[in-house]
Amino acid sequence: MIAIESLSFDMPGAGKSKRILNDINIHVGRGECFGLVGESGSGKTSILKCLAGQFKGWEGGIAVQGKSIADTSLKERSNTMQMVFQDPYGALHPRHTIRKILNEPLAIKGLPDKAERIHKALKDVGLDESFLPRYPHQLSGGQRQRVAIARAIILDPDIILLDEPTSALDVSVQAEILNLLASLHHRRQLTYLMVSHDLGVIAHLCERVAVMKAGEVVEVVAREDLIEGNVTHNYTQSLLQHAFSRE
Amino acid sequence: MKSTETLKNPGYALGARSEAQPSRMTFWIKSFKKLCKNPLSASGVVIVALLLVCAIAAPLIATHNPLEQDLGRILASPSLAHWFGTDEYGRDIFSRIVYGSRVTLYIIFLVTIIVGPIGLLIGTMSGYFGGWVDSVFMRITDIFISFPSLVLALAFVAALGPGLEHAVIAIAITSWPPVARLARAETLTFRNSDYVVAAQLQGASSFRILFHYISLMCLPSLIVRLTMNMATVILTAAALGFLGLGAQPPLPEWGAMISTGRSYMLESWWLVAFPGAAIMLVSLAFNLLGDGLRDLLDPRTE
Numbered sequence A: 001m002i003a004i005e006s007l008s009f010d011m012p013g014a015g016k017s018k019r020i021l022n023d024i025n026i027h028v029g030r031g032e033c034f035g036l037v038g039e040s041g042s043g044k045t046s047i048l049k050c051l052a053g054q055f056k057g058w059e060g061g062i063a064v065q066g067k068s069i070a071d072t073s074l075k076e077r078s079n080t081m082q083m084v085f086q087d088p089y090g091a092l093h094p095r096h097t098i099r100k101i102l103n104e105p106l107a108i109k110g111l112p113d114k115a116e117r118i119h120k121a122l123k124d125v126g127l128d129e130s131f132l133p134r135y136p137h138q139l140s141g142g143q144r145q146r147v148a149i150a151r152a153i154i155l156d157p158d159i160i161l162l163d164e165p166t167s168a169l170d171v172s173v174q175a176e177i178l179n180l181l182a183s184l185h186h187r188r189q190l191t192y193l194m195v196s197h198d199l200g201v202i203a204h205l206c207e208r209v210a211v212m213k214a215g216e217v218v219e220v221v222a223r224e225d226l227i228e229g230n231v232t233h234n235y236t237q238s239l240l241q242h243a244f245s246r247e
Numbered sequence B: 001m002k003s004t005e006t007l008k009n010p011g012y013a014l015g016a017r018s019e020a021q022p023s024r025m026t027f028w029i030k031s032f033k034k035l036c037k038n039p040l041s042a043s044g045v046v047i048v049a050l051l052l053v054c055a056i057a058a059p060l061i062a063t064h065n066p067l068e069q070d071l072g073r074i075l076a077s078p079s080l081a082h083w084f085g086t087d088e089y090g091r092d093i094f095s096r097i098v099y100g101s102r103v104t105l106y107i108i109f110l111v112t113i114i115v116g117p118i119g120l121l122i123g124t125m126s127g128y129f130g131g132w133v134d135s136v137f138m139r140i141t142d143i144f145i146s147f148p149s150l151v152l153a154l155a156f157v158a159a160l161g162p163g164l165e166h167a168v169i170a171i172a173i174t175s176w177p178p179v180a181r182l183a184r185a186e187t188l189t190f191r192n193s194d195y196v197v198a199a200q201l202q203g204a205s206s207f208r209i210l211f212h213y214i215s216l217m218c219l220p221s222l223i224v225r226l227t228m229n230m231a232t233v234i235l236t237a238a239a240l241g242f243l244g245l246g247a248q249p250p251l252p253e254w255g256a257m258i259s260t261g262r263s264y265m266l267e268s269w270w271l272v273a274f275p276g277a278a279i280m281l282v283s284l285a286f287n288l289l290g291d292g293l294r295d296l297l298d299p300r301t302e
Helices: A044-051 A098-111 A116-123 A141-153 A169-189 A200-205 A223-228 A234-246 B002-007 B024-037 B037-058 B093-129 B131-146 B149-160 B163-190 B196-200 B205-244 B253-265 B270-297
Strands: A001-013 A018-028 A035-038 A059-064 A081-084 A159-163 A191-195 A208-213 A216-222
Touching: A001 A044, A018 A044, A018 A216, A035 A044, A035 A200, A044 A191, A081 A141, A081 B196, A098 A116, A098 A141, A116 A141, A141 A169, A141 B205, A169 A200, A191 A200, A191 B270, A200 A223, A200 A234, A208 A223, A208 A234, A216 A223, A216 A234, B024 B037, B024 B093, B024 B270, B037 B093, B037 B270, B093 B131, B093 B163, B093 B205, B093 B253, B093 B270, B131 B163, B149 B163, B149 B205, B163 B205, B196 B205, B205 B253, B205 B270, B253 B270
Parallel strands: A035 A191, A035 A208, A081 A159, A159 A191
Antiparallel strands: A001 A018, A001 A059, A208 A216
């Protein structure tokens, strides 16, 4: 579904550029939930930004559904790939009502039955139609993240990029959103590529995890191995230790 | 799956809706009340409202015909018959000031509807696209900014010929660059926000993003800026009128009234004092109103 091969990216800066991704190889299968963990600055989000078309000028190959994304525009990709952002406060336009937010992707695509699709997407994320005339600032963080998820699934994409979708939320709300994501994953046969620094969140949702450090993938582990501590690389072991020592 | 909010509070979805989301009308009333809480901006609102009333109901308010000459009563000092006195042709100054508010509003209105869209379009485009679009637009803006605005306006009026419409064009040409710069600066802060990225991922065209996403965010500060700008527009229009390049006689324009009254200033102070006071009062009012609107609209002050 997603094939990333020897991806490298240099962040252009003043003077000399800085290499933030180095020779990344990741393959995500159809219907899989793949996680990316690592500390801040390890390049997890940069991979998503390359996929989402925000970073240009990367080297290597990224193919989505067998087609290289260098050859397809964002508009062509919008039916296959959508994204949910970390910050539920910044992800929704503050002066658009929920109706307008959900209507926009349908209007851009010129799809019929807008009201029905909006109703269905809202139902899927556990909201009702009374939210439609409201503005984002009238909603709680969890509700906003639900709207953001509804916006991502309303075009029926196959892939959803999740950029730390729960890290800005309360613990109780985190669990709700994670359960929502898990149930959507099963019901809609979605493929997830999820970034998080929280091993617990990753282990809850993802089948396989790539551990990243300083712009490189050090290890790809399955969920079972992660839970049992069956990891080979030193860095992954220390990550696991930290995760457990916190609990 | 029901939302937790609905579970916790069953009335949330059914009953309390009108309470949760006030209608547009109550929003406006609330904003207006908030604006009037500050005495300074309230006085701005009152003066601008008075200006509007004067302009709309000029024939009802004016005591005389502003163009009617009465050579038997020239340079009469303020009295009950002529509240603000008469000018060198015996025309009633109060009536001329009342009718002059029409000219002033006409200039403000035209300049604002020219400058607002042009500044917004150029600013958001150069901020959003960046690269060579930005360079070209910003260099053009720099060129216009580097001229003193009155001198540039003078040059345009001199080229086009004196007249009210030409004064409007000249003022508009000199006052769009600051607006464009503001719109560009605002755009730069929004162009990489998550909701713009989300719109790009949905396949929105650049112009859709500019009009539906970025312009909306620029509007509040732009409205504030344009309101403050109105004070400058009034002063520039008065200056052009004073130099004889704006409104042409016998049109009662405040700047032109000061200009002709200047020759009689020492003996008949009312020729200059009243139009001058009108200009000062109205430009002050627009500044106060702009300050009030900034407190109201600018999200950063909340």
